[in-house]
Amino acid sequence: EVRLVESGGGLVKPGGSLRLSCAASGFTFSNAWMSWVRQVPGKGLEWVGHIESKTDGGTTDYAAPVKGRFTISRDDSKNMLYLQMNSLKPEDTAVYYCTTEDNWNYDYWGQGTLVTVSS
């Protein structure tokens, strides 16, 4: 069974940093492309970015609102996905989901972790 468990969310001040983690199990993590998608509570979904598998190049891509501030990385030895978020803004407040990705389809999702950016 595929399982994705996000952690690391919390309250952070504007301009601060936070690192989210996603523990993956039930599939061959090293072969998987992985994404982060966020959702403002009560609102719609927004793609944050993704990371290719290392065998496919390991390239990362980001949505315009987070480019230059967020960094996605992976540790295939630990089956872990990370999202480093710097220079956080109030509009980054959202639930952040870790997902598997297959040809721009997001087939498995975690339960999400809430990030609140507020002074």
Added chain:
Amino acid sequence: QSALTQPASVSGSPGQSITISCTGTTSDIGSYTLVSWYQQHPGKGPKLMIFEVNKRPSGISNRFSGSKSGNTASLTISGLQAEDEADYYCCSYAGSSAVVFGGGTKLTVL
């Protein structure tokens, strides 16, 4: 990229069929067959229901179907059941390694 346009809400009675539309542009839905649909129940992570316009993942009921015409994609749910009540989101590849989601549609089963 701007979000894809979905109706805020739709409703139907058990056993009926409903269709949720998702309107984009020639830069996203109109140019790619990479349209997917997600179901989200309150407090849960989304679940993939349809991918590549009209394909169903293993385990998804054939009551769910997808289609596309021009810049608009559609999700149809036939034989509505109480457990179908949820929020539904469309999603499309938008080129240049970018993705856009719809604003979501709340389905109420009367």
